[in-house]
Amino acid sequence: MVTSGDIPGLGLPDIDAHSSLGGLGAVELNxxxxxxxxxxxxxSLxxxxxxxxxxxxDYDHDGIADHVTIVEEDGDYAAWEYHRHPDGTSEWRRTDQGNLGK
Structure with a gap:
């Protein structure tokens, strides 16, 4: 699991509005x-x-990020939600994307 202490700065993964987050997994918010x-x-951070x-x-206060939104300088934006499945697998699902100027 990626934790917010594992990455410099605020410790969060470096993503952009076009990232897939396919292999990201859980992100801990310390x-x-x-x-x-x-x-x-x-x-939130x-x-x-x-x-x-x-x-x-982290809206359910379990220490794991549930949602991430990113807005880029050029207006591109995207949002993802983290889902845990009953079989123990998990994934980030993109819930929104676009450009604020369009």
């Missing part, structure tokens, strides 16, 4: 600092660089 669902519990901003969220 220290969420944003409360995006306004339930009083920090559930945001990471920005000159090319993009990504937001990783």
């Amino acid at each position: 220290s969420p600092s944003l409360d995006l669902d306004n339930d009083g519990v920090a559930d 945001s990471m920005s660089d000159p090319d993009s901003t990504s937001i990783w969220s």
Whole structure:
């Protein structure tokens, strides 16, 4: 499992709006600092660089990211949800993508 402590910076995988996330697996969020669902519990981390901003969220508070959204400087964006299956396998499914200017 990829953990947020394994990667420099905020420790999150470097992805872009065109990434497949096919082999990514679970991503642990060690220290969420944003409360995006306004339930009083920090559930998300945001990471920005000159090319993009990504937001990783753990809405069920189990320490594993459930959702990621990325918006690139050129307006391209994408969102994925993490799904665990009863047989023990898991996958990231793209739920949205496009360009903010189109």
